[in-house]
Amino acid sequence: MERRNMREMKRKKICRFCENKISYINYKEDRVMKRFVNERGKIIPRRVSGNCAIHQRKLTTAIKRSRILAIMAFESESFR
């Protein structure tokens, strides 16, 4: 019973890219991508961030491209 209540209370997450109608995620804009990466520099899963599949895929590609160009870090040193 309690468990079901918990599930109902859970807020539905909305993809923030869909919400703002962004179709192209630029790999040179680290301001946007930084928000979807944890302190260590790992990409946050969409189960946590709430992105839709399409945008998560685009975001992942963009982050990986920016890592090649040293715009974003593969691994952050500030960790620890």
Next chain:
Amino acid sequence: MQVYETTFIVNPQLDDSAIDQKVNAVSDLIKNHGGKIVHTDHMGTRRLAYEIKGLNQGYYGSFIYEAQREFPATLERYFKLEETYLRNLTVCYEGDLEKLKESKSEDAFGASERNADKKDSPKSEPAAPRPEPAVAAPAAVEESSPGNDDSKDDDKEKTDEIILDHQETAAEDKATENPEEEEL
């Protein structure tokens, strides 16, 4: 013809004219192979996220252009032979080309735009993380048309919203449901 976007990092320890020359070399190569530059979007000197060849800064140059399908291979070979380019990336451009064509930054103004970039970009001021608004300010640079600026401002607003939204929810998320991947 296919639309490509090439971004590359030039060693910033060269003097300005040498960097200019390296950037122009890329645009010349594009033109000599029958390509057409649609947009230049140089980000200027900025900090690298990680050290490359002992350097912590790099000059970022970027071109969006139409070219034959064989061209990226040629360009890559060029980058490999030249040691002053620290990194390069060529991708098929997926963004909205119409928005770019409205702004039409031809490379006749590329050099002045680039220099303006360079003054403003080195990340000293946190208020202007993107070079574009700063580039529009100097009177010498006339090639940033109002249409494009508008769209960019729109995007900026949107991204700001995203950032705000995310900050709110990130805290919740951490509290509720990512115990396992944080500690990896």
